[in-house]
Amino acid sequence: MAGNNGHALQEQTVEWIKAQFDEPVEITNVQSLTGATSSTLFELVVTSNGLERSYVLRLFHKRDWLQKEPDLAKHEAFSLQYAEKMGLAVPHLVAYDATGEESGIPAVLMSKMPGSVVLQPSNxxxxxxxxxxxxxxxxxxxxxxxxxxxxxxxxxxxxxxxxxxxxxxxxxxxxxxxxxxxxxxxxxxxxxxxxxxxxxxxxxxxxxxxxxxxxxxxxxxxxxxxxxxxxxxxxxxxxxxxxxxxxxxxxxxxxxxxxxxxxxxxxxxxxxxxxxxxxxxxxxxxxxxxxxxxxxxxxxxxxxxxxxxxx
Structure with a gap:
């Protein structure tokens, strides 16, 4: 599935994402997110019963990093759950695939948080x-x-x-x-x-x-x-x-x-x-x-x- 900026998700990844929801959903928009250097990040708009929700998908594509740390997706998934339990403002974990066996590539699916990165603040x-x-x-x-x-x-x-x-x-x-x-x-x-x-x-x-x-x-x-x-x-x-x-x-x-x-x-x-x-x-x-x-x-x-x- 191609996003509106030309970036594509494998069909296997799309099907895995859809399977994480209790009700039938459609992925109506895929946008590559800027700033990621060691993994690939996408913002997804997921539509169900006319309601749109935004999520972030992280794909761990760097083979050398995965060879050193094969549990990257599991690590982030655990960290997100732990930090949320501690009351910290972090994305909510929806699902993860530690090995990429189901999603095609090791993946973490999480909620999209409000706000944006600010590097040149006015105050x-x-x-x-x-x-x-x-x-x-x-x-x-x-x-x-x-x-x-x-x-x-x-x-x-x-x-x-x-x-x-x-x-x-x-x-x-x-x-x-x-x-x-x-x-x-x-x-x-x-x-x-x-x-x-x-x-x-x-x-x-x-x-x-x-x-x-x-x-x-x-x-x-x-x-x-x-x-x-x-x-x-x-x-x-x-x-x-x-x-x-x-x-x-x-x-x-x-x-x-x-x-x-x-x-x-x-x-x-x-x-x-x-x-x-x-x-x-x-x-x-x-x-x-x-x-x-x-x-x-x-x-x-x-x-x-x-x-x-x-x-």
Whole structure:
């Protein structure tokens, strides 16, 4: 079935979607959603008895990712159910196919949440505060019964000196720090990919957190650090620092900041020479270049290493 923008769903996938509803339904519109880089996202309009409802379908098409983590669809499905049970604003799980045996490709079908991604807000202070309070609320869940456990994305022992950087030796110092012992932390539910492109807004308020495929239990500092390294690339260090201050305000005594997790989050994004994340461009972010992103990452690194001098 082809959507109005030329993207197609396999007939097997269409039949699987229809089978998830108690009453006969028709899929009357299929629209590819922007911003997805590691999976394929569609918005579906499903019609039954003259009523239209919107859903989001995620298809896990990347074979190399599925080889490393074959249960991606199951992971996101479990995470969505868990987060909804905890009272978080997340899409409601309709169905999933862990292997793709029925749907043709591993799939998660979920409700479409109201709101849209906002990357260039008109009121930075309100935007940062709301972003931080949303994350602090997420971390109130201790998640001791959550089966997925945190691990870093990169092994720092395998990272090479970044030849693109103007402060290569400082990066090597960061690798050395990250390879040391982890600080103690309070375990909680973490989204693991919390950044502005995974948050929906309406009327300057957060309406939902999306993209739950990496959720696990682990240190809150990893979520904070991942968001901060995204903000540092998009807007610069001062916005990343404002976000940290706002998060500390909302989390209170539940959170003890340690720059170690910021460094881990920074080394986690290293994969060759840094470039502008395609998702930012897809959501209308302007003014970024690969050179600017690399410059901001160097600056951010130095600001983090300065924090270690204070410890």
């Amino acid at each position: 930075d202070e309100v935007w940062i505060d709301e972003l931080a309070s949303t994350l602090a609320k997420l971390h109130q869940t201790n998640a001791e019964d959550f089966p997925y456990e945190y691990s870093p994305y990169n092994d720092v022992f395998l990272l090479e000196k970044p030849t693109w950087s103007k402060v290569q030796n400082e990066w090597m110092r960061a690798f050395y720090i990250v390879s040391g012992s982890r600080p103690a932390f309070r375990e909680c539910l973490i989204h693991r990919d919390f950044h502005p492109a995974n948050v929906l807004w309406e009327n300057r308020q957060v309406t939902a957190i999306v993209d739950w495929v990496n959720a696990c239990r682990g240190p809150a500092g990893i979520d904070v650090g991942h968001c901060r390294v995204n903000l540092a690339q998009m807007y610069g260090i001062s916005v990343a620092n404002d976000f940290l201050a706002a998060y500390e305000r909302h989390a209170g005594s539940d959170f003890t900041y340690d720059p170690y997790w910021d460094l881990v989050s920074l080394t986690d994004i290293l994969d060759g020479s840094p470039t502008v994340y395609p998702g930012w461009k897809a959501f209308g972010m302007k003014g970024l270049s690969n050179e600017l992103v690399r410059h901001r990452l160097d600056d951010y690194l130095l600001s983090l290493l300065d924090r270690f001098d204070d410890y």
